[in-house]
Amino acid sequence: MTVYIIRRLLYTIPIVFGVLLVTFLLFNVVAGDVTDQIAGKAASAETREEIRAEYGWDKPMFFAWDSQFFNHLKNAVTFDFGRSWSDRELIIDKVKRGAGPSLSLTIPMFLGTLIISISLALIVAFLRGHIVDVVVVLLCVAGMSIPFLSFILFGQYFLAFKWDIFPVFFWPDLSPAHYVLLPALIGIVAGLGGNLRFYRTVMLDEIRNDYVRTAFAKGLSVRRVLFRHVLKNAMIPIITQVVLAIPFLFLGSLLLERFFGIPGLGYLMIEAIGARDFQVISAMTYIGAILFVVFNLITDICYCLVDPRITFE
Amino acid sequence: MNRDYEKSAANANLPRGRSLWADGLRRLRRRRLAMLCLAVIAAYVLLTGFIYLAETFDWQVSVTNWDEKVGTEYEPPSAGNILGTDFLGQSGLRKTLYGAKVSLTVAFWASVISLGIGVPLGAIAGYFRGVVDEIVVWIYTTLSSIPYILLILAFALVLKGKTIDLGWAGLGIVELSGITTVYLAIGLTSWVGICRLIRAEVMKHKNQQYVLAARSYGCSNMRIIFRHLMPNVFHIVIINLSLRFVSFIQAEVILSFLGLGEKDRPSWGAMIDTARLELPKGHWWEMTAATLAIFFISLALNVFGDALRDSLDPKLRTQ
Numbered sequence: 001m002t003v004y005i006i007r008r009l010l011y012t013i014p015i016v017f018g019v020l021l022v023t024f025l026l027f028n029v030v031a032g033d034v035t036d037q038i039a040g041k042a043a044s045a046e047t048r049e050e051i052r053a054e055y056g057w058d059k060p061m062f063f064a065w066d067s068q069f070f071n072h073l074k075n076a077v078t079f080d081f082g083r084s085w086s087d088r089e090l091i092i093d094k095v096k097r098g099a100g101p102s103l104s105l106t107i108p109m110f111l112g113t114l115i116i117s118i119s120l121a122l123i124v125a126f127l128r129g130h131i132v133d134v135v136v137v138l139l140c141v142a143g144m145s146i147p148f149l150s151f152i153l154f155g156q157y158f159l160a161f162k163w164d165i166f167p168v169f170f171w172p173d174l175s176p177a178h179y180v181l182l183p184a185l186i187g188i189v190a191g192l193g194g195n196l197r198f199y200r201t202v203m204l205d206e207i208r209n210d211y212v213r214t215a216f217a218k219g220l221s222v223r224r225v226l227f228r229h230v231l232k233n234a235m236i237p238i239i240t241q242v243v244l245a246i247p248f249l250f251l252g253s254l255l256l257e258r259f260f261g262i263p264g265l266g267y268l269m270i271e272a273i274g275a276r277d278f279q280v281i282s283a284m285t286y287i288g289a290i291l292f293v294v295f296n297l298i299t300d301i302c303y304c305l306v307d308p309r310i311t312f313e
Numbered sequence: 314m315n316r317d318y319e320k321s322a323a324n325a326n327l328p329r330g331r332s333l334w335a336d337g338l339r340r341l342r343r344r345r346l347a348m349l350c351l352a353v354i355a356a357y358v359l360l361t362g363f364i365y366l367a368e369t370f371d372w373q374v375s376v377t378n379w380d381e382k383v384g385t386e387y388e389p390p391s392a393g394n395i396l397g398t399d400f401l402g403q404s405g406l407r408k409t410l411y412g413a414k415v416s417l418t419v420a421f422w423a424s425v426i427s428l429g430i431g432v433p434l435g436a437i438a439g440y441f442r443g444v445v446d447e448i449v450v451w452i453y454t455t456l457s458s459i460p461y462i463l464l465i466l467a468f469a470l471v472l473k474g475k476t477i478d479l480g481w482a483g484l485g486i487v488e489l490s491g492i493t494t495v496y497l498a499i500g501l502t503s504w505v506g507i508c509r510l511i512r513a514e515v516m517k518h519k520n521q522q523y524v525l526a527a528r529s530y531g532c533s534n535m536r537i538i539f540r541h542l543m544p545n546v547f548h549i550v551i552i553n554l555s556l557r558f559v560s561f562i563q564a565e566v567i568l569s570f571l572g573l574g575e576k577d578r579p580s581w582g583a584m585i586d587t588a589r590l591e592l593p594k595g596h597w598w599e600m601t602a603a604t605l606a607i608f609f610i611s612l613a614l615n616v617f618g619d620a621l622r623d624s625l626d627p628k629l630r631t632q
Contacts, residue, residue, distance in 0.1 A: 018455030023467070031471045141619075145559070145611035147566050149585050150604040157592045251460060255567070269463075273470060273571055285467050288460040296458075 001304070008300055012293050017073075019289040024072045027282045033057040037276065038085050055082070055279075081283035086275040091283045094268055102252030102264030105180050109187040110249055113195055114242065116188065121199035122226045125207050136196070143193030151190040152259050155182070169261045183256040199238070206234045236303075243299045247291035251284070333548065333625070340624035347620035353613035360410060361417040379407040379579055387596050397598035399587065408579035409602045415569075415580035416610070419496045420561035424554055426500025427507060432550060434504070435511030436538050440519055449512070453505045461502065465564060468498035469573040491575045495568050499561055507553055514546040548625045555618035559611045566607060581607050 035051045052058045060067045075081060081091040120136070127133045159182055160168040166182035206212070207230055215225045250265070257266035265284065272280035331339075341347055360376075367377045375381075380403060388398040396405030438449035456464065473494045518524065519542070527541045568574045569582025576583070581603040588600035 014451055015455055015458055018451060019458055022455060022459065026467055026471045030475065141615050142608075142612060145608050145615055147563055147581075147585070147604060147607045147611075149566065149570060149582075150600070150607075153585065153589060153592055153600060154604075157597075161593055248460060251463070254462060269466070270571070273466065273573070276470065278470070281463070281467055281470060285459055285463045288463050289458045292458045292460060 004304055005301060008297060012297060015293055016290065019286060019293075020073055020076050023076075023282045023285050024069055027278045028068055028072065029061070031278055034276075034278065076286055081286075082279055084272075084280055085277050086271075091280055094280070095265065095283065095287065098252070098263065098265040098268045099250060100264075101262050102257065102266060103249060105183055105187075105256065105262055105264060106249040106252055108180060109184040109191075109253070110245060112184060112188045113191050117192055117195040117199050118231070118238065119227075120196055121203050122230060124196070124200050125203035125230075126222065126226055128204060128207075137200070140193040140197045140200075143190070144197070146190075148190050148255060151186055152183075152255055155186040155189070156259055159185075179260065179262070183253070183260045183262065187253060187256055198241070202234050202237045203230060206230050209233075239302070240299060243295050243302070244292075246295050247288060250291055251288050337548070337621075337625035341620060344620050344624075347617055347624075350613035350617040350620070353609060354617060357413050357417060357610050357613075361414045364411065364414045375404075376407055376410050379403060379411045381407075383407075387591075389596075390598050396602040397596075399599055400591070405599055405602050408584060408599075409581070409606050411579050412581040412584060412603065412606060413610075415492055415575050415578065416562050416565055416607075419492050419499065419565040419574075420558050422496035423499035423503065423561045423564075424558065426496065427504035427557075428550065428554070429504075430501070431504035431507035432511055432543075435508035436515050436542065436546075438508075439512035439515030440534065440538050440542070442516075446512075449508070453508055456502065457505050464502045465498050465568070466571075466573075468502055469494055469568055472497055473573060491577070492565075492580075495565055495574045498568070498573075499564050503557065503561070506557070507550060510549050510553060511546060514549055515542055518542055518545055552618065552622045552625055555614060555621055559614045559618075562607065562611060562614075 033052065035048050035055075035057065038051055039048050049058075056068050056071055059071070062069045064070070079092055083089060084091050084094065124133050124136050156168065160166045167179055169179075211233075212225060212230060215229050220229075252262075252264040252266035254266040254269060256262070257264045258270045261267070268280065269284055271277070272284075364376055366372070367374050382402040383404045384394055384398045384402050386398065386400050386402050388394055388402070390397040390405075394404055394406065396409060398404060399408070434449050434452075438446040459467075474490065515538075523545075524537060524541060527537050532541070565574060565580070566582040566585065569580045570586045572586070574580060574582055584599055584603040588596070588603065591597075592600055
């Protein structure tokens with residue numbers, strides 16, 4: 001077991017290195033020296049030199065102790081991403097500040113989607129072949145085909161602007177429960193199609209098993225069979241989905257935060273795209289990948305704990 | 314020889330052999346809904362083809378003259394302008410139709426790029442295994458560790474406004490702008506899924522007898538991969554691609570909306586971006602037009618892709 005965990009940990013090293021290589025190639029080699037863009041046209045040669053020195057663009061690319069690539073690795077491992085171009089704030093501070101609002105949006109959204117889609121999936125899988133099932137599947141496919149942006153725009157327009165049920169925009173004085181409600185609702189509705197279809201397939205695989213027939217034969221109620229027996233056995237694919245979705249919760253929702261003005265990480269990225277602030281995007285890419293790798297590791301270790309047959313090859 | 318065989322097969326009342334494709338297409342043709350969806354997809358493709366022809370030969374048709382002023386600003390939908398007009402008095406219908414060209418072009422080139430990278434890499438990794446396999450697996454594990462939206466944004470952001478010297482290919486210096494950035498970003502980031510599928514499938518097929526037979530004839534490795542293995546695994550690519558096309562179209566919409574895509578010509582994403590500010594004023598038609606245009610092609614592709622999967626690969630059936 002310990003050996004497994006250690007080997008699994010060692011296995012993450014090349015992946016993290018790969019992620020750093022990708023961000024380096026993108027932002028330092030392809031994008032390269034963007035001093036002109038930061039400094040503007042009127043900047044003096046001195047200012048330019050200063051900027052170059054701060055971001056290290058005057059150093060050799062790869063093969064030196066003080067090369068750009070080596071510094072990139074060092075900064076990433078110590079989570080020191082430097083300052084943003086646009087407002088000179090430390091990037092790590094921005095990220096820390098944005099995580100809270102992002103999580104306050106994504107966690108309710110995620111839990112809502114999970115509970116609604118799993119309960120609906122159980123019912124629909126039980127009614128497989130019935131007209132209700134056919135209609136629900138069709139609605140799911142239709143829902144998956146509507147662009148996310150349309151959900152947001154129409155939802156905001158009708159529910160907040162026209163009918164005035166929810167606040168239109170984030171306001172610091174509002175309680176989180178108040179301003180998060182509508183974006184979370186929109187997120188749940190927009191994501192329901194794909195999720196429901198996925199969980200329906202999972203439940204269908206489970207519901208055909210013999211133990212389900214036995215449970216019904218014993219005279220258990222439908223609710224008890226579905227929510228006790230089937231749900232428990234369908235846990236493995238559900239847990240995988242849940243754990244691997246967690247890193248995305250931290251990253252917030254790009255579009256929802258933009259439309260509702262929630263100052264989270266999604267909003268931070270939108271701002272960075274607008275300002276072409278590569279440092280911020282690079283840091284966010286790295287943080288997102290690290291979270292993904294860590295939670296992947298946790299899933300694998302959990303599997304190993306749950307199921308002793310799994311070994312690491 | 315062949316005819317004799319057929320005759321004897323008919324006499325003995327033996328069923329004639331059918332290929333995987335013939336069988337699959339026969340099953341597919343029986344599904345009315347799938348055929349309807351195929352017709353919708355064909356209509357979008359034909360429209361795109363028509364716009365390309367009209368632009369190449371400079372035909373004066375209304376679609377390519379989308380920038381013509383057809384009415385006053387913000388005219389609601391009427392018999393004259395079915396989808397109303399925008400803030401410049403341009404026709405909503407023409408803009409929506411023209412948007413099909415942008416979306417389908419992006420999705421097409423993104424597919425070409427992701428197939429061009431994913432299929433050969435997956436096939437080679439699955440076939441040779443060893444060090445090659447480990448490198449390929451490392452590359453795609455790395456890329457799939459980065460959340461997709463961030464990866465695609467990073468690519469689009471960095472590639473935008475870059476110039477590439479394609480002098481060696483006789484193309485001169487190409488500036489990456491508008492939709493070129495978008496399809497490059499989507500294509501370069503989305504090959505991982507296809508690569509993984511092909512690799513797994515090639516690994517499964519590699520020890521089968523027809524491969525062994527080909528090797529015993531003295532076929533080269535490349536010939537075995539591309540002449541013998543590929544035709545047997547390619548249906549997976551087709552199924553995967555028809556469903557992936559939807560995500561390419563939706564990604565184009567989001568990138569255009571974020572200002573990383575086409576700016577000078579109408580696209581569905583850009584239409585939604587302008588509609589964002591128009592909607593609170595009650596001008597709902599541009600938003601609705603773009604939404605419907607995306608909805609119909611996505612729905613058709615989703616339904617058709619599912620039907621294709623069910624007919625070509627019964628093992629993967631979800632129902």
